[in-house]
Amino acid sequence: MLRLLMAAVAAIYLAAGASAQDWAKAALEKSPRHGEWVELKHNDRKLKAFVVFPEVSKKATSVLVIHEIFGLSDWVRLMADDLAAAGYIAIAPDLLSGTAPGGGGTDEFKSGDAVRKAIMTLPPDQITADLKASLEHVATLPASNGKVAVAGFCWGGTQAFRFAANSEKLKASFPFYGSAPTDLKVLERIQCPVHGFYGGNDNRINSTLDKTSEQMKAAGKKFEPVLYDQAGHGFxxxxxxxxxxxxxxxxxxxxxxxxxxxxxxL
Incomplete structure (x- = not known):
């Protein structure tokens, strides 16, 4: 009986999580822009990514979108679509590709907790390789002008900051409410400006910004953090x-x- 009750409670939470994304999925389905799934291959790895194209008459700058700790959700894909609506090619890789039971990605996990646990075990070198493969894909598309920036959210914001230190091809990094690397030697490798976006009521992250600013200045790197009044984490x-x-x-x-x-x- 207890097992049945626990299963019922779990089903309720899963349904709530799904309904929370219904509005994002509905907006995606109404988008007039061309979006497509691609499979990128590097080394022995296959990476699934969502690419959206702007409706423009000339070659466009691209944005590499890094998902939150919740994986490649409908909202992250909607964010990519929003960037395409603004005139940019957007690519959102599923960094959990191949890690779910059965070899799937984000959609194959049975709970949000399972997604979060899996993300926290991703090897840093694999994340970097996945991001580099995604960057190379959009940078070399016929519709691309070759310029690529990165924007990441939550956990992805941390990865966007980190990727700035691991790619010489980025034109800019836009971490949204993510923490920065704390190793000065890592920050010294950054070769593009970093523009941060933070909720005013997100002191867990904001309490680290003074140190980040000091270290970036010591490294001779451009870091411009902006706090948005009374907005929370994930705003x-x-x-x-x-x-x-x-x-x-x-x-x-x-x-x-x-x-x-x-x-x-850019």
């Missing part, structure tokens, strides 16, 4: 939801405005 997702609070909604709007202006300047 880019939360600010787009139907029940978004005003601070999260405003934070998202202001962040999008800043991001697009920075991309225009």
């Amino acid at each position: 880019m997702r939360a600010g787009q939801a139907p029940d978004a609070s005003e601070p999260n909604k405003k934070g998202r709007k202001d962040a999008i405005d800043r991001l697009t202006k920075l991309l225009e300047g």
